[in-house]
Amino acid sequence: MRRRELFNSLASSFTKKKEEQVEFIRPPYNEDKSLFFKECPSCEAPCVTLCEEDIIVIAEDKTPIIDFSKGGCTYCGECAKACEYEVLIEDSNQKISAKVEIDMLKCLSWNNTMCFSCKDPCLDDAIEFLGMFRPSVLEDKCTNCGFCINVCPSEAISVKGV
Numbered sequence: 001m002r003r004r005e006l007f008n009s010l011a012s013s014f015t016k017k018k019e020e021q022v023e024f025i026r027p028p029y030n031e032d033k034s035l036f037f038k039e040c041p042s043c044e045a046p047c048v049t050l051c052e053e054d055i056i057v058i059a060e061d062k063t064p065i066i067d068f069s070k071g072g073c074t075y076c077g078e079c080a081k082a083c084e085y086e087v088l089i090e091d092s093n094q095k096i097s098a099k100v101e102i103d104m105l106k107c108l109s110w111n112n113t114m115c116f117s118c119k120d121p122c123l124d125d126a127i128e129f130l131g132m133f134r135p136s137v138l139e140d141k142c143t144n145c146g147f148c149i150n151v152c153p154s155e156a157i158s159v160k161g162v
Ligand code: SF4
Pocket: 036, 039, 040, 043, 044, 045, 046, 047, 048, 064, 082, 083, 084, 085, 086, 087, 088
């Protein structure tokens, strides 16, 4: 392989890796992510209009993603009921596929200021405080509902699609 070809191949595998790292946060009740690309671009997206929390938005590629900046998911099931293409399936138990974490550097409580803003909205009791401070998300309890995210005054709670 010539030097230029080698460089191009390395560059494209690097770009591909970077692209692969960005995983969108998708609505719940989906069991096959490839269907978002196959079915959603030609759908009128009733999941967006019927979401009572208004957290489903359509991305540039015309597929639905979750935007937790407005609220969280109640798992009401309305999006799945509305989906005629079975991208979202009513009988599915699949939660939003994501990982929720608290950044110790940004979190007020980890920096000795009392704050329980994230604790109350978490109906699953998935945020554990050590004494009065140092909260962390309990993965086995967290449903990725996202209700803790926009209430944090220091934007210390992050959510990534997985
Ligand atoms: S209703 Fe179903 S097919 Fe239509 S955009 Fe939403 S998830 Fe996709």
